[in-house]
Amino acid sequence: MTPDSLRAALGGVPDPDWLDTALRRVATEPTAITRLFSAAGRRCGRGALPDAPGWTADDAARVLLLTALPGDHATYAASLYQHGDAAERRAVLRALPLLPIGAAGVPLLHDAIRTNDTRLVAAALGPYARHLDPAAWRQAVLKCVFSGVPLAAVADLDTRADGELAAMLAALAAERHAAGRDLPADATDLLDRLTAALPREA
Amino acid sequence: MRIFDPHIHMTSRTTDDYERMAAAGVRAVVEPSFWLGQPRTSAASFTDYFDSLIGWEPFRAGQFGVRHFATVALNPKEANDPRCRPVLDLLPRYLDKDAVVAVGEIGYDSMTPEEDEAFAAQLALAVAYDLPALVHTPHRDKARGCERTLAVVAESGIDAGRVVVDHLNEVTVKLVRDSGCWLGFSIYPDTKMTPERMVELLREYGTERMLVNSAADWGRSDPLLTRATGEAMLSAGFSDDDVDQVLWRNPVEFYGQSGRLDLSDLDVAEKVDPQTGNSILRGGS
Numbered sequence: 001m002t003p004d005s006l007r008a009a010l011g012g013v014p015d016p017d018w019l020d021t022a023l024r025r026v027a028t029e030p031t032a033i034t035r036l037f038s039a040a041g042r043r044c045g046r047g048a049l050p051d052a053p054g055w056t057a058d059d060a061a062r063v064l065l066l067t068a069l070p071g072d073h074a075t076y077a078a079s080l081y082q083h084g085d086a087a088e089r090r091a092v093l094r095a096l097p098l099l100p101i102g103a104a105g106v107p108l109l110h111d112a113i114r115t116n117d118t119r120l121v122a123a124a125l126g127p128y129a130r131h132l133d134p135a136a137w138r139q140a141v142l143k144c145v146f147s148g149v150p151l152a153a154v155a156d157l158d159t160r161a162d163g164e165l166a167a168m169l170a171a172l173a174a175e176r177h178a179a180g181r182d183l184p185a186d187a188t189d190l191l192d193r194l195t196a197a198l199p200r201e202a
Numbered sequence: 203m204r205i206f207d208p209h210i211h212m213t214s215r216t217t218d219d220y221e222r223m224a225a226a227g228v229r230a231v232v233e234p235s236f237w238l239g240q241p242r243t244s245a246a247s248f249t250d251y252f253d254s255l256i257g258w259e260p261f262r263a264g265q266f267g268v269r270h271f272a273t274v275a276l277n278p279k280e281a282n283d284p285r286c287r288p289v290l291d292l293l294p295r296y297l298d299k300d301a302v303v304a305v306g307e308i309g310y311d312s313m314t315p316e317e318d319e320a321f322a323a324q325l326a327l328a329v330a331y332d333l334p335a336l337v338h339t340p341h342r343d344k345a346r347g348c349e350r351t352l353a354v355v356a357e358s359g360i361d362a363g364r365v366v367v368d369h370l371n372e373v374t375v376k377l378v379r380d381s382g383c384w385l386g387f388s389i390y391p392d393t394k395m396t397p398e399r400m401v402e403l404l405r406e407y408g409t410e411r412m413l414v415n416s417a418a419d420w421g422r423s424d425p426l427l428t429r430a431t432g433e434a435m436l437s438a439g440f441s442d443d444d445v446d447q448v449l450w451r452n453p454v455e456f457y458g459q460s461g462r463l464d465l466s467d468l469d470v471a472e473k474v475d476p477q478t479g480n481s482i483l484r485g486g487s
Contacts, residue, residue: 038298042462085256085299117261 001052003067003098006060009052010044018043019061026068030076033065037080040065041087062091067098074104081108086117093123103131113140122153129155138165145172145187152186158193166194203445204470205428206230208453209336209368209386209415212259212270213238213251219418219425224266226429229470232457233259234273234307234336237280239420245288248276252292256299269468271457273306273336274299281320282312290323297331303460304328306336307368310347313340318354325358334364334459336386339374341394348374352381364459366413369394372403379407384456388417389427397427397434404435409447413456 010019022036022043041058049055069076077099081092093112096105109132112124125140132140141154141161151157169191173183183191205228212220212233223231233255235248242248255272263270274296280286296302305328310317328335337355340347348367355365367378368386371394378385387403388394400414418425432445450470457463 034295035298038295038300041300046464083295085301086261087300089257115258117258119261 001055001098003064006052006055006064009049009055010057010060010064012050013044013057013061015043019064022061023064023068026065027070030069030072033069033076033080034083037062037065037084037088037091040091046087058087059091059094062088063095063098066092066095073099074101077101077105078108081111086119090119090123093120093128094126096128097126106131110136113143116147118147118149121147122149125149125154127155134160134162134164138162138168141165142168142172145169145184148184150184150186151190157190161190161194163194163198166191166198169194203227203429203432203442203449204229205432205449206232206453207415207425207428208232208366208413208456209234209388209417210425211236211417211419212263213254214419215425217262217265220263220266220268223425224268226426228268228425228428229468230269230271230453230465231263232271232273232303232336232453234304235275236277236307236338236419241283242280243283243285245286245292248286248289249292252296256296256301260301267469269465271301271303271463273304274302275306275308275324275336276320277307278309278311278317278320278338278340282314282316287316287320290320293324293327294331297327297333300462300464302333303457303462304334304336304366305331307338308335309338309351309367310340311338313343313347313350321354322358325355325360328364329358329360332461334366334456335360337365337367337383339367339369341369344371345373345377348377352377352383355381355383366456368413368415369417371395372399375403375407379411384411384413384452386413386415388415389431390417391422391424391427393421397431400431401434401438401440404440404444404448405438409440409444409452411452412448413452414448 026033040061044061045057047057049057049060052060066077077092081089109124112120121143129137144151169187176183207228210231210233212231235252235255252274260270274293276289305324308321308324325335337351339351351367362382366384366386369388370378370385387400389397389400404412414428414431416425416427417423428449432449435445
């Protein structure tokens with residue numbers, strides 16, 4: 001998803017003028033983003049955007065506000081995350097792959113994955129999670145399975161999933177089966193795909 | 203019976219309580235920031251607490267279909283500790299958040315000059331941020347504390363209809379009724395107010411501007427006493443509509459003044475039980 005396509009998808013929100021004005025203001029007066037970021041849900045709504053599958057109006061508006069900043073994106077992202085409510089934090093996490101910040105946002109991913117708020121864990125495993133090292137990424141995927149976050153939220157799942165993740169999933173499956181419980185279907189499917197693709201141990 | 207608990211400290215409750223509350227018809231709560239049992243010693247522990255009120259608690263509540271809102275403030279008890287005062291400078295950022303529907307709990311605990319200052323400063327914040335205010339009344343020297351509270355509210359310039367004065371009882375109810383402020387009652391198993399005494403007050407003063415909460419904090423308390431009060435009202439001859447006004451429409455009207463009370467997608471549509479003719483909550487008890 002690009003900022004342009006998010007902007008187009010937001011064309012039908014109740015108060016598009018507010019967003020236009022807010023974006024222009026942030027470009028010339030970056031500190032204004034603090035209050036505009038909080039108000040975005042009230043002004044743009046929180047409903048799903050038909051033209052941007054998987055996006056809500058508040059998430060998209062906040063991501064656009066961050067991309068409209070003239071500079072210091074990493075500093076603003078960290079500050080808005082730190083002072084944000086759960087919806088604001090989710091929007092910062094979703095903005096990370098669209099900002100010119102390299103890997104500077106990785107500490108925010110670690111913070112989000114430490115929480116037990118499934119909305120934040122899911123948002124942390126989007127495209128920007130390519131900056132997570134393999135051990136942290138595997139733990140985060142396992143946390144999704146453990147806490148019921150659909151694996152569809154995980155970007156690059158099949159390209160990154162490896163033998164180590166398969167071993168961890170198999171161990172969780174064994175633990176669940178011992179307790180008379182099952183893994184979620186999408187995790188069982190992933191484990192089946194990984195087991196089929198990996199060479200069998202001698 | 204659909205219930206909006208306008209004052210409940212869910213931080214002190216277990217997740218099982220959310221489940222029981224949802225089963226009893228509670229669909230929305232306001233959690234005012236207050237003390238945490240153990241006194242805090244720095245502003246930083248306030249920010250962790252406020253973050254929880256706009257982060258983790260709404261998530262925990264949402265798992266049971268309960269919508270969670272908050273009020274944010276430096277409480278009167280801790281306004282007396284100079285180590286906690288810097289939190290006053292941190293409040294504006296929180297007052298901009300979607301789920302923050304009032305400034306509170308503010309007011310008096312021991313009626314010190316420090317409390318005077320924090321109370322007035324935070325009423326001014328309520329005006330500046332266009333938010334209602336939730337005002338706690340002291341548990342000691344209550345009647346005089348209540349008079350002084352109303353004087354400070356009047357002096358602040360905030361519209362009385364945007365203020366709820368809480369923890370009222372038989373001694374303080376009339377004073378607040380005459381002020382134009384909303385009246386809050388915290389129903390406890392045996393202290394501040396009981397369901398039976400509440401019913402008597404509703405008989406005497408009517409159902410307008412009356413807010414019933416369970417507070418449910420660190421002392422002996424029960425998050426289902428809102429429901430118990432609704433049932434006591436019905437037993438005493440109040441109608442389903444009276445109960446709905448007190449336990450749902452009144453809190454919606456009061457906190458709705460924030461412009462931030464988003465109750466969309468909540469399962470609160472009512473239908474009538476064909477056997478009893480009473481309204482029942484869809485999906486609830």
